[in-house]
Amino acid sequence: MAEITYRDALNQALVEEMERDESVFLLGEEVAEYDGAYKVSKGLLERFGDKRVVDTPISELGFTGLGVGAAMVGLRPVVEFMTFNFSFLAIDQLINSAAKMGSMSGGQVTAPMVLRGPSGAALQLGSQHSQACEAWYLHAPGLKVVTPGTPADAKGLLKTAIRDNDPVVFMESELLYNLKGEVPDGEEFLIPLGVADLKREGGDVSIITHGQMIHVALRAADQLAKKGLEADVLDLRSLRPLDVESILESVAKTNRAVCLEEGWSYGGVGAQVTSILMEEAFDDLDAPVLRVTQADVPMPYNKRLEAWAKPNVARLVEACEKVCYV
């Protein structure tokens, strides 16, 4: 097992899958000559040539449509969005084409493809470039949505996503690209979609989260432990399909839950999880489920306001204490 960055883990996954299956190819803005805006595709052009590593014009709707078409005829495209903020230009292809192809053709035509790139806020990129976009794509049946928060999960999940026969929205994070972590070796290191991972075990409260927020959750869990509260940190990893069983298992143990997500609360991931808890775990709950999310405003550019708007450790600790009645 080697310790590598999240970025290199993604790069390894791409290399391994492109080596394994020549129908896999990468396209997007600056993925080839420039090695990708965040260098995830470093060395791929040299290794696989310009037929399989394709620089596109700044035209999200166009190249995403190209990807859907390629997937329909048997290829396995990996479409990179420089950031998911730009994916909104292509949302018609994602929702109206990729997500619906299988259903509308009665399964005759599918769109096995991966749409990947960073999502969520970095630092002071303004409201148009700081959005956590999970909820937009979570809403539509037909898309799978995956949000790895560690290098190992990034590699294992990307490899599985590329092999999956449905369109998979694969959301990375700018702030995680440099994160280092142990990543198992081997070309068959695959993490199934729809399986959550308990990143930390405790019995008092379940923090249900995903993506880069797991690190906020783990720091909060450290602080809570000092105060005598042990938190389960459940990393959903994949939001669709969702590992409902693990959520219920954790809450059955702790009887209280706080949903943490980077995006807005309104119609967010936590809203869905909370609804499931109401329906499936009502009698296990000793306190109302709380959510910690971004403030319900476009992300401010001002540094202090931005820090205030983002979900943070202090707010999460407070919410956990509240559901524990302390």
Next chain:
Amino acid sequence: MLTKVHMEALSPTMEEGQVVKWLKIEGDSVSEGDVLAEIETDKAVMELVARGGGLLRAVLLSEGGTAPVGEVIAVIAEANEDISLFEKQDQPTSPATTTEDTPLSGEVLAVPLSQPEQSGEKVVAEKGPGLEGQRIKSSPLARKLAEKSGLELQSISGTGPAGRIVRKDIEAALNTQAATVARPIVSVGGPEEYEDIPLTQMRKTIARRLSESIGPVPHFFLTVSVDMSKWTEARSQINRMLDTHGVKISYNDIIIKATAVALKMHPECNAHWMQSSIRRFNAVHIGVATAVEDGLITPVIRNAHSLGLREIHDEVRRLAEKAKNKMLKPEEYTGGTFSISNLGMYGIQEFTAVINPPEAAILAVGSLESGQMKLTMSCDHRVIDGAVGARFLKTLKEILEEPAAGFI
């Protein structure tokens, strides 16, 4: 015209009512204002009157059954009207779990039994708009746990936001009654060993309100002074007779015996509080608080009512010896129906002892001074009311003051 007969709020604090007796039966002709039934509220037995006329077509709640305020318990209609919407309930409905603090502390102590509290006043039982909304705030988990462990939410005070009952409140309640759970009652005889008495509305209210006021076990204390001079004489005679056997009956043995006899005459004090009922025992098993090296334990003299003084003496000695050596088996220190704590030998004149739940009372015995001895009984008010405890103590005093009384 069809008239639904509701369980009406016949007292200001009533949350549910029990049908004592139906005064009309199905098929009877009923006029508006007729008394349909006697209903036991939390305070008294009240009359439920018809709000409309016709035939009493359906009685939905049997005598003895309980229904929350507002529930339809009978239907008055014309002979040809369709009443198929109303189905008979085979079983009395479970008690309503709707209550919250009503600002009436203390009132319950002075309520009349089976007497309309506002006689003469026509019972106008408009359901107050607030009544329906009154509910105990509790988490879903707390409700599940309470149901599982047979706890009534009414008897638990919540520590969560706005008084919400949460898991730790249930756990705390369970801890306080852990004795009930952890100490199984050793079944010595058949099912006639005890009788479970369902809680009446009044008993439930007393239990709830008193628990709220003092704590898990609402204690009160009754003290009586006993003249032991006749027993001093009798004891000397008995011990002279037993001298050759090396046996010396103690005052404690006498008190145990007398208590057992008195309990047989007042079984309402020989009881356990079971949360949802009161368990009244036929046999008397007396726990004798016994100091041991690192605390105390209460070995139980089983069937003390049927033992002679010497048998009690031997049993006390045997168990005390085992207690000292920590050799008591669980069945030797569980299943008591009443306890006695005697600190007389330490010169304590009088004191109050803490009840050993689920028992309903404990007798604290003080020192014998110039033939006088003080007995203080701690009573669980949920089970024993003042007059009941007083009557028991009166009997006990008589037995202790007149040795022959124990043989009546």
